[in-house]
Amino acid sequence: MSKLRRSMLFVPGANAAMLSNSFIYSPDALMFDLEDSVAITEKDTARLLVFHALQMPLYKNVEKVVRVNPIDSPYGKLDVEAMVRAGVDVIRLPKTDSAEDILEMERHILQVERKCGRAEGSTRMMAAIESAQGVINAPEIAKSSRRLIGIALGAEDYVRDIRTERSPDGIELMFARCSILQAARAAGIAAFDTVYSNANNEEGFIHEAEHIKQLGFDGKSLINPRQIELLHNVFAPTRKEVGNARLIIEAAENASRQGLGVVSLNGKMIDAPIIERARWVLQRAEASGIRQ
Amino acid sequence: MKIIQQSHAGTLESGDVLIRIQPIDSHQVEIELESVVEKQFGDAIRRLIHDTLHKLSIEGVRVIVEDKGALDCVIRARVQAALIRATGTQLLDLNWGAL
Numbered sequence: 001m002s003k004l005r006r007s008m009l010f011v012p013g014a015n016a017a018m019l020s021n022s023f024i025y026s027p028d029a030l031m032f033d034l035e036d037s038v039a040i041t042e043k044d045t046a047r048l049l050v051f052h053a054l055q056m057p058l059y060k061n062v063e064k065v066v067r068v069n070p071i072d073s074p075y076g077k078l079d080v081e082a083m084v085r086a087g088v089d090v091i092r093l094p095k096t097d098s099a100e101d102i103l104e105m106e107r108h109i110l111q112v113e114r115k116c117g118r119a120e121g122s123t124r125m126m127a128a129i130e131s132a133q134g135v136i137n138a139p140e141i142a143k144s145s146r147r148l149i150g151i152a153l154g155a156e157d158y159v160r161d162i163r164t165e166r167s168p169d170g171i172e173l174m175f176a177r178c179s180i181l182q183a184a185r186a187a188g189i190a191a192f193d194t195v196y197s198n199a200n201n202e203e204g205f206i207h208e209a210e211h212i213k214q215l216g217f218d219g220k221s222l223i224n225p226r227q228i229e230l231l232h233n234v235f236a237p238t239r240k241e242v243g244n245a246r247l248i249i250e251a252a253e254n255a256s257r258q259g260l261g262v263v264s265l266n267g268k269m270i271d272a273p274i275i276e277r278a279r280w281v282l283q284r285a286e287a288s289g290i291r292q
Numbered sequence: 293m294k295i296i297q298q299s300h301a302g303t304l305e306s307g308d309v310l311i312r313i314q315p316i317d318s319h320q321v322e323i324e325l326e327s328v329v330e331k332q333f334g335d336a337i338r339r340l341i342h343d344t345l346h347k348l349s350i351e352g353v354r355v356i357v358e359d360k361g362a363l364d365c366v367i368r369a370r371v372q373a374a375l376i377r378a379t380g381t382q383l384l385d386l387n388w389g390a391l
Binding site: 016017019020021044045048049051052053055056078081082085116 | 368369
């Protein structure tokens with residue numbers, strides 16, 4: 001099974017206390033931020049704080065992503081240099097408009113890997129798409145590098161770019177979400193949804209999480225640790241789904257023993273895609289538990 | 293390397309530390325520490341700061357530390373940030389391995 005990346009918790013890179021204790025939460029990935037949450041005057045110290053935090057043994061067992069500043073800003077290259085040297089798992093590019101943005105970042109990552117003796121290609125990347133141009137170019141972006149683990153929607157900048165604002169049902173994001181999802185799936189990488197920025201609205205968060213799960217997203221960026229459990233629960237299969245999946249696997253195994261390719265269960269045809277989905281549901285249940 | 297200008301980095305929020313760097317007229321390192329955990333960790337914090345300065349070959353400096361319970365990695369980052377602010381990014385470019 002591919003690595004679970006349901007939840008990615010944002011941690012502001014300039015906040016010493018949050019950097020010191022975020023290991024107590026259990027998201028699938030922690031995303032230390034050097035970009036929008038850090039004031040211009042604090043970019044240098046945030047870079048060093050995250051550089052040292054990444055090397056803390058307490059963060060050893062969680063996937064560590066760092067959102068760096070754009071490579072053409074005065075901070076981007078230094079961010080990448082520090083993070084690659086510190087052993088980051090994944091570099092997240094903000095505001096990715098084209099495949100060339102990825103290739104440029106990749107060239108710089110490779111340079112640093114060679115300089116510091118890190119295995120070439122061991123630094124993975126993900127790209128945040130935050131503009132109309134980025135959405136249009138999503139298929140090329142998603143296929144641009146073997147380092148890419150996934151692409152993500154950054155909705156706040158995107159809605160500003162298309163001249164609207166976010167709404168509770170998210171109709172304004174439908175095109176971008178579907179484009180990013182299709183591009184990711186066609187490239188064989190993951191698709192991540194944007195943050196839900198009202199941490200106090202649990203109902204709204206769950207509504208949005210169910211929506212993006214139904215669309216097919218792998219996970220979502222989070223801004224508050226309270227959202228982790230809510231999201232994992234949305235991604236957990238129900239007791240009924242797990243029960244059905246077990247019956248399907250059983251029926252398929254019986255059919256295979258009898259040399260049959262196709263089998264029927266309660267009048268429904270069970271074939272390869274259905275069996276694969278049933279296996280996936282059981283794997284999900286193992287990782288996420290049963291939905292409460 | 294000798295420090296020639298003042299600088300500071302950090303905050304007084306819980307879990308953080310405020311580091312102020314001042315040049316002095318000698319090759320010594322002076323540390324003034326005020327910490328909420330001074331009794332338990334005062335010596336360890338002083339050693340950590342000495343070690344951080346030594347690795348970057350910094351001397352002739354007074355380091356004024358107001359600690360609010362910062363972890364080692366935070367103290368090290370704030371001291372290095374203050375030094376870079378006082379000396380320029382060439383300190384960073386030349387010393388990645390010493391950070």
